[in-house]
Amino acid sequence: MTQLYENSPPIMNEPLISVIMTFKNSESFLPETMDSIFNQTEGRFIIYAINDGSTDNGEKYLRTIKDERLVLLSPGHVGLVKALNMGLSLVKTPYIAICDSDDIYLDTRLERQLNFLNHNKEYILVGANINYFGTSSKRKWQIRLPNEDEDIKKALIKGLNAIVHSTMMVRTEVMKKIGGYDEKYYPAPDYHLFLELSRYGKFANINNALANVRLHKTSIMTDNLYEALLKYEESRRAHLRPGYGSTRNQRESLLYDKIFLKLRLIEFKGVTYYRKGIFYYVNNYLLRAFLFLLLGAFISPRRSIVFISRLFWNN
Numbered sequence: 001m002t003q004l005y006e007n008s009p010p011i012m013n014e015p016l017i018s019v020i021m022t023f024k025n026s027e028s029f030l031p032e033t034m035d036s037i038f039n040q041t042e043g044r045f046i047i048y049a050i051n052d053g054s055t056d057n058g059e060k061y062l063r064t065i066k067d068e069r070l071v072l073l074s075p076g077h078v079g080l081v082k083a084l085n086m087g088l089s090l091v092k093t094p095y096i097a098i099c100d101s102d103d104i105y106l107d108t109r110l111e112r113q114l115n116f117l118n119h120n121k122e123y124i125l126v127g128a129n130i131n132y133f134g135t136s137s138k139r140k141w142q143i144r145l146p147n148e149d150e151d152i153k154k155a156l157i158k159g160l161n162a163i164v165h166s167t168m169m170v171r172t173e174v175m176k177k178i179g180g181y182d183e184k185y186y187p188a189p190d191y192h193l194f195l196e197l198s199r200y201g202k203f204a205n206i207n208n209a210l211a212n213v214r215l216h217k218t219s220i221m222t223d224n225l226y227e228a229l230l231k232y233e234e235s236r237r238a239h240l241r242p243g244y245g246s247t248r249n250q251r252e253s254l255l256y257d258k259i260f261l262k263l264r265l266i267e268f269k270g271v272t273y274y275r276k277g278i279f280y281y282v283n284n285y286l287l288r289a290f291l292f293l294l295l296g297a298f299i300s301p302r303r304s305i306v307f308i309s310r311l312f313w314n315n
Contacts, residue, residue: 015069016095017045017110018172020087022080023101027056029214036104038067042111045069045097048087053077058101081183088180091172100166102214104133109210113169116204123149124174124201125194128167128210134283135216141278142209149202156194157240159232159264163203165190167211174200185231187224192235215279229261229268270300 019037023030037047050073051059062072075086088096095117097110113126131140146152146162155162178196185192197203277292 013044015044015046015093017042017097017114017169018087018091018093018095019045019047019097019099019110020050020084020091021047021099021101022050022052022083022087023058023062024052024054024077025056025058026054026101027058027061029102030058030061032104033099033101034062034065036107037099038065038069039107040105040110041108042114045110046071046093047099048073048090049101050075050083050087052080052083079183079186081181081186081189084189085180088175091176094172095169096172096175097169098166100213102216103166104212104214106210106212109167110169112206112208112210116206117169117171120202120204122202123204125163125168125170125197125203126206127163127169127203128206129208130164130167130211130213131209132215132278132282133212134214134279137282137284139282139284140212141282145205147205147207149204152203152205153198156191156198157236159191159236163190163194163205164211164213165193166213167205170197171201185235187228188231188235191232195235195239198239215275215282217279225268225272226265229265233261233264267300270296270298272296273299 021033021037026033037045047070049062049070053076059072059074062070071090073086075083078086084098095114097113099105109128113128116126117123127145129145130143132143133140143164145164146155152162174197177200178193180193181189182192182196183189194203273292273296277289277296279289280286280292281289
């Protein structure tokens with residue numbers, strides 16, 4: 001008989017979902033995250049937890065969990081993309097769910113997403129809305145995403161966030177067909193993944209927040225901002241023009257488009273200021289939050305109405 005996490009709902013059948021979770025120095029967040037996963041109303045899952053070179057006691061904590069659904073991998077520091085693909089290579093279930101090691105998931109997340117995909121065969125991927133939260137207050141900031149396939153894909157083509165990677169549930173068959181994550185698009189491998197998957201079926205987002213996404217200082221770092229922008233644009237153009245980026249001349253054409261990239265970089269910076277504003281808001285630094293949100297609105301005015309309005313919706 002399968003040994004289960006304390007207070008977990010009973011498992012009636014073989015696993016249907018493989019949960020892939022990479023972790024690195026998440027010791028202080030892992031207990032809440034693992035509680036939220038093991039206490040899901042849908043218990044037919046297996047978790048592949050991949051330690052990407054942690055230097056804290058996160059792995060030691062996971063080894064204390066007595067549940068046979070947890071598979072712990074310790075390859076050393078291999079990088080995010082290789083760690084995700086390592087988990088993907090072990091999957092034998094029909095569905096894959098991605099979880100982050102510092103987030104908290106509503107107990108119905110897996111059940112609702114599984115039911116959606118089971119009843120909508122033309123859909124290959126489903127995400128969900130999220131709540132951002134911090135560590136210094138009970139404030140939350142809800143992110144509302146497009147729900148319908150057409151709206152999601154239009155947003156993706158524009159380079160906008162339309163799927164939160166850590167809320168994704170996807171059909172394994174399609175995920176393996178595209179070969180998983182492509183390391184050459186790091187630090188934006190999830191955006192490239194979404195564009196590749198979009199060729200094979202429909203997307204949807206559950207119109208409720210099914211994950212609480214933790215904002216802390218390391219989650220709002222912007223060290224790779226310009227590199228991420230280049231990978232976003234390379235992915236987007238390759239999707240619009242198959243074969244783009246496959247030769248040296250095509251890659252150089254992206255780099256020579258300096259005016260466009262400069263404008264996009266400014267907008268990217270505006271988004272990072274919004275993200276910092278949300279970080280300060282959920283951690284109860286309201287003056288700093290207002291200043292960063294205002295700065296973000298000035299730099300990227302087309303997003304200002306949506307972001308500022310959310311400040312009043314989420315008290």
